[in-house]
Amino acid sequence: MLVERLARGVRLTEAGSALLVHADIVLAQLADAAAELDGLAGRRGGHLRFGSFPTAMSCVGPVVIETFRSRYPAVEPLFVDTEPYEALVALRSRELDLALVFSFDRWGAGRAYDGVERCSDDVVDYIDLFDDELFVLLPRAHELAQRRVVRVEQLRDERILGSGQPWAPDFCHLCASAGFEPHLDGSYRSTDFPAIQALVA
Template identity: 30%
Template structure:
């Protein structure tokens, strides 16, 4: 009988590519991961891995087993959801991931609504960049998370994860000392999020679409700080609606752009029907401001 925990390790190896990366993602030692994968190979009775230097490639049998592992793990999530429905009332921890601007502008109201309807739940919020959400959900560090995507940076499918339809959609703005277009600021210094984030990729692609590569002066991941730097002439930036709430500082002019950021909730495949996940998603819809389409779930 194949062990589910070892199948999870194989699934993570397919995503991360190295035993060291799997060990870091799941808080194991590399030797423990290696040993468990060796046991899985013995259980399977066929080679699952091909080692090439520091990287490990999966054999065709290994890749096929990962496909089955995804299905098994999804069914286990469905079973967990059914068991949760059988209990009386929602209780226990619910680990929520969110990006910073939603943590400030949307999540507190969602948690208040969740507490009013399900006082036994214990929401636990962690700020995490959407680029890191998939690994955190698969590792069991989060149960549900807010993720966003931009017109120029669409969401990539993630095996083992599921997404809702957009909960809300925000317009994007150019923040500068005066109104203008992205193309008109090809010579300006730019303020961008750190490399590796979706916000960084969005700004870079927007500038490239306008025909230039931005000259980056500051790397800042907090939109309040970004607007403060724009206000004192340190550069220009692209900012979503939530990043401008409650209002930009004096000296900042926002020019609306034909670009949008969409926010969805993400969770492990099979967990859509889990009552705690569904309750948080419903509370999130109710907390969205009316100008962003709040109050009624979008389908």
């Protein structure tokens, strides 16, 4: 829940406040890109082609689109759902002007979900916007579900849906540092996070 209703109006929840910070950061980068395009074009107008992976677009996309259009009405944005490795390829071929991507220490943005390197990370310039926290998704009835913090050691005997996920190599490294190898369930592979959430629930 992003907002909570009060007797007079509403206020942002902790999650809503965190999301607003991310949206402001993305908007600032879009504004910089628009200004640069204006300078190149020598006029106040044109198009901005922006790619982002679906999870980010579903969270901050509506806010970013509405705010960008209100602040820069002369610049027509084109927003495209694209996975990070696809975005890098599109940036390299100049099909996109700007992209929001994610990467992990052991899984670069140019690496596809099948593990194949589709585009080298060094073909584009990066600006680090923020670091996301790693959350564990548990069934409601799980004994750890009500805890605010779950230590990685507590997942030693758990079956983890995550085989083939970009975060899996970093997670395995984290588990190895804690002295165990996680049980990654390879029976279901998907990058559809709502589907994975439904399976866990």
